[in-house]
Amino acid sequence: MSRLGTLVGSLALVTACGGGEDDTAETPRPSKTSAAPAAGVVAPARIEVIAGLAGCKAEIRIEADELREGVCHSNQADYRITTFPAEKYKEAWLDAAAVYGGKYLVGPGWVVSAEAEHLEEARNRLGGTIRQLQGTS
Numbered sequence: 001m002s003r004l005g006t007l008v009g010s011l012a013l014v015t016a017c018g019g020g021e022d023d024t025a026e027t028p029r030p031s032k033t034s035a036a037p038a039a040g041v042v043a044p045a046r047i048e049v050i051a052g053l054a055g056c057k058a059e060i061r062i063e064a065d066e067l068r069e070g071v072c073h074s075n076q077a078d079y080r081i082t083t084f085p086a087e088k089y090k091e092a093w094l095d096a097a098a099v100y101g102g103k104y105l106v107g108p109g110w111v112v113s114a115e116a117e118h119l120e121e122a123r124n125r126l127g128g129t130i131r132q133l134q135g136t137s
Contacts, residue, residue, distance in 0.1 A: 101135025
C-alpha cells in the first residue's frame, strides 16, 4: 500500500511541477473544443502563436496577472486575442462579456474576438468552438 501512495504522490508532484514556456496551454477538453480540420490540433494559449496562425502579427495591449490581450490585423479580418493563465479567468471573462452578447471563438486558455463572419475561418485554423453569448435586453 505504501508503494501505491508513493506512486500517487509522485504522479501528483510530476503533473503539478511542469516547467517551461510550452506549459501555457492547457489540455483541450473535448466537450468545449473541436480540433481544427486543417491543423488537427487546437492552438496553444499564446497570443503570438494564435496571431501567426490567423495570419497576422499581434500587438500586445494588456499584460496582467489574469490575462494578456493583443490585437492583430490580417488581410481578411481584425482579431482581438485574449489569453488566460487558468480556465477560471477565461470563464470569468466570458461571463462578463455575456452582458454584451456576440460570438467568440473559444479554446483552452484563450478567446478570439472578430466579426462573426470571420470566426468560422479562424476556427478552421485555430480549433476551438464558436460560442454565442447572450446579451442583456
